[in-house]
Amino acid sequence: xxxxxxxTIERGEFFCLLGPSGCxxxxxxxxxxxxxxxTAGAVRVDGRPVTAPGVxxxxxxxxxxxLYTWLTAVENVEFGLRLAGVDAGPRRATAERYxxxxxxxxxxxxxxxxxxxxxxxxxxxxxxxxxxxxxxLMDEPFAALDAQTRSILQDELIGIWQxxxxxxxxxxxxxxxxxxxxxxxxxxxxxxxxxxxTIVPVDLARPRRRGDPAVGALYERLADMVSEEVRRxxxxx
Amino acid sequence: MxxxxxxxxLLVWQVVSARFFPPVLFPTPVMVGKxxxxxxxxxxxxxxxxxxxxxxxxxxxxxCTIGAGLGLLMGSVRLARRTLDPFIQFGRFVPSISLLSPxxxxxxxxxxxKLFLITYTTTFIVLLNTLGAVLSVPRNKIRAAQSxxxxxxxxxxxxxxxASLHGIFTGMRVGMGLSFTTVVAAxxxxxxxxxxxxxxxxxxxxxTDVVFVGIITLGTxxxxxxxxxxxxxxxxxxxxxxxx
Numbered sequence: 001x002x003x004x005x006x007x008t009i010e011r012g013e014f015f016c017l018l019g020p021s022g023c024x025x026x027x028x029x030x031x032x033x034x035x036x037x038x039t040a041g042a043v044r045v046d047g048r049p050v051t052a053p054g055v056x057x058x059x060x061x062x063x064x065x066x067l068y069t070w071l072t073a074v075e076n077v078e079f080g081l082r083l084a085g086v087d088a089g090p091r092r093a094t095a096e097r098y099x100x101x102x103x104x105x106x107x108x109x110x111x112x113x114x115x116x117x118x119x120x121x122x123x124x125x126x127x128x129x130x131x132x133x134x135x136x137l138m139d140e141p142f143a144a145l146d147a148q149t150r151s152i153l154q155d156e157l158i159g160i161w162q163x164x165x166x167x168x169x170x171x172x173x174x175x176x177x178x179x180x181x182x183x184x185x186x187x188x189x190x191x192x193x194x195x196x197x198t199i200v201p202v203d204l205a206r207p208r209r210r211g212d213p214a215v216g217a218l219y220e221r222l223a224d225m226v227s228e229e230v231r232r233x234x235x236x237x
Numbered sequence: 238m239x240x241x242x243x244x245x246x247l248l249v250w251q252v253v254s255a256r257f258f259p260p261v262l263f264p265t266p267v268m269v270g271k272x273x274x275x276x277x278x279x280x281x282x283x284x285x286x287x288x289x290x291x292x293x294x295x296x297x298x299x300x301c302t303i304g305a306g307l308g309l310l311m312g313s314v315r316l317a318r319r320t321l322d323p324f325i326q327f328g329r330f331v332p333s334i335s336l337l338s339p340x341x342x343x344x345x346x347x348x349x350x351k352l353f354l355i356t357y358t359t360t361f362i363v364l365l366n367t368l369g370a371v372l373s374v375p376r377n378k379i380r381a382a383q384s385x386x387x388x389x390x391x392x393x394x395x396x397x398x399x400a401s402l403h404g405i406f407t408g409m410r411v412g413m414g415l416s417f418t419t420v421v422a423a424x425x426x427x428x429x430x431x432x433x434x435x436x437x438x439x440x441x442x443x444x445t446d447v448v449f450v451g452i453i454t455l456g457t458x459x460x461x462x463x464x465x466x467x468x469x470x471x472x473x474x475x476x477x478x479x480x481x
Contacts (some may be wrong), residue, residue, distance in 0.1 A: 035380055057385035066377035070476045071398045081397070085439035113480055131385060 002027055003213055004194035005041075007186060011134070014168045016178035018222070019188030020230050026170045028188075029139050032169065045135065052188050054144045055080065056126035060138040064120040073123050074099060074108030080131040098126040101163075103156060106179055118149035121149075125157070129164065138170045142177070151210070154180055158206065176221045179215055181209050191231030197229060264446040268452070272446035281435070286454060287351045289424065289431040292351045293416045293462075300359025300416075301409050307360075308367025308408075309353070311392055318368075329365065333358040333415075334422045339373070341427055358419045359412040363405065370404025371397055402477040405469050413466060417459045 002024050009015045015023050030036040034053040045051040045057065053059075058080070068076055075083050076179040078086075078095035086094075099108050111201060113119055121141050128136055142150045161168055172178050178185045182202050189197045200222065204214055254265045261451050264272075276282035281449045301413025311325075312319040333354045340350040376395055432451050439447035471478075 033380070033384055034382070053380065053383035055384070057384065059381065059384045061377045061381065063377070065375040066381040068378065068396070068399070069479060070337070070402075079395075083385055083387050085384070085389055111476070127381075127385070136382075 002195065004032075004195040006190075007196060007199075008167060009167060011167055012165055014158075014170065014181055015182050016182035016185045016190065017169065017171045018178045018185050018226070019173065019194070020190050020226060020233070021173050023188045023190045023229075025173075025188060028138055029059070029137050029169070029171055033057055038213075039209075055084070055131050055174075055192060056133045057132055057137055058133040059119070059126050059218045060124045060136065060141045062139045062141065064112065064145060065126070066116065066137070067122050067127075068119055069112050070109060071111075073104060073110050073112070073115065073119075075114045076112070076123050077108075077126045077130055079127060084131070095126075095130060098130045101160060102126045116149075118145050118153060121145065121153065125160070128170040129166075131159070133166070135167045136169070138168065140171050140173065143172070143174075150177075155207070157181065162206075175219055176210065177227065179218050179222070180210065183224065187222065187229075192222075197225065204228065252463075261443055265278055265451060268446045269449045272444070273450045276447060276450050282450065282454060283417060285430060285432050285435045285451075289420050289433070290458065290462075292348065292420050292431065293355060293407060295348075296352050296420075297359050297409075297413055299362050300356040303322055303356070303406070303443045304360040304363025304412070305367050305405050307407070308364040309371060309393075309398070309401070311364075311383070312371025313367050313397060325361075325364065325368075329361055330392065333419050333446075336425060337426055339368025346427050350427065353422060354423050355416045355419050358415045359409075359432055362409040362412045366408025366411070367401060370401035373404070374400040393451075402474055403479055406474065406477075410466060412462060413462060417455060421455065462468050 005028070007028075017028060019025050024076055027036065029192045031038055034043075037051065050057070056104065068079065071079070074095050077098055078091045081091040081094060083141065096108060099105060104119060104124050107119065108116070112123065114215070115123070124141065124177060125138075128138075142153055144155065154221065158181060168181075170178075170181055172181075179202060185200045185202060186199045189195050197231075200218075203220065204212070204218070208215060250266050254260075254263045257263075260268060273282070307321070313319055319471065336354060336357060339351070340353045344350040344353055378396055378400055382392050387395065421429065421433035421436070425437045426432035428434045434456055436448050436451035439445070439451065
């Protein structure tokens, strides 16, 4: 699936992994999260090899089937604290605070089935944040949302990143999204043995505006590289 | 609407049975109604119903416990799944009624053989449903808990079990239906009480109207049992339904 992929992400960085679908972005995330083990090579966090999932690397998944449908929004958010044995009182208070942070104040008593797609992704983000894990791994969390909701959540995510100062690895196939969010964009080559094509630093000031000409120029550059990859992969097949 | 369709059926039944059949072959609803009142007044219907229901209940509870327990074990422990799989694959094709003969030899004509058969029936259907439910828990639900630091036991108790409950209950509902079938078959062959016995015995005496009383009682009891069970699930475990 992956070959010759080497990548170092700095502490506190917002790193976007960009690539055409099917290029192995999710595999990278699964390796980092510890869900899968590499057949060769190694994944290290602070110099220690990753061999299993762990609470210092929480995950926001694609789609909403990772939410617990039998728990309310706030019960979903506090799930990690419950696993850690935090008492009900402080646990609930912390969860409420994170619900506020993702803009779901007063919605905690609702079940996931009563919430919109955007709200469900906010719950996932709050659930991942609540454990205070230094690293967040996000697998196209906004891919299934409508454009309006997506751009609102992108702005909010940047706010959360700036407030919490944690390290974010964000996977996307949306070039515009990666430019708005990332400090650096890692562009992956297309399969069958995918690797890192290039790493593009994004030195644009924040907050970034979607209509900014500099954003447009970077978009063109990245779009050319992505379509070159897609063509090359098509020729290989 | 359901009331209307039942009334329509009764009407058609009345006309067809009165016009085309002698009562001993196909009694009219009015005759069956009279027989029903008679059986209720004599107390025989109540006694037989209670006997059958008690057998169903005992076997059902035992079967659900064993089935759900083994299903959860097999779903969560790979070794258990691989070890027990051949027996499950074999046993699911052996209908409980084919075990009546050995059951009679082992447990005698009393309650033991019926308990064995109903338990056997319920166990398999609940086990297969439980196993299926555990194995189809979405992978991301499991991974989310793992990345939030769940231990194996926490993963089972807080994710696998609640995510499987709906499937387990569905298996139990099917199991209850099969328990009714099994108890009647067993009572027809080897019993001197119960609704199955009532139906068979009435046939021997050409009391066709009482045969129908037995059949209607069975259907009604089954329907009520299922409704009660459903209401109970909804009340106690509504939040575990996939969409609620």
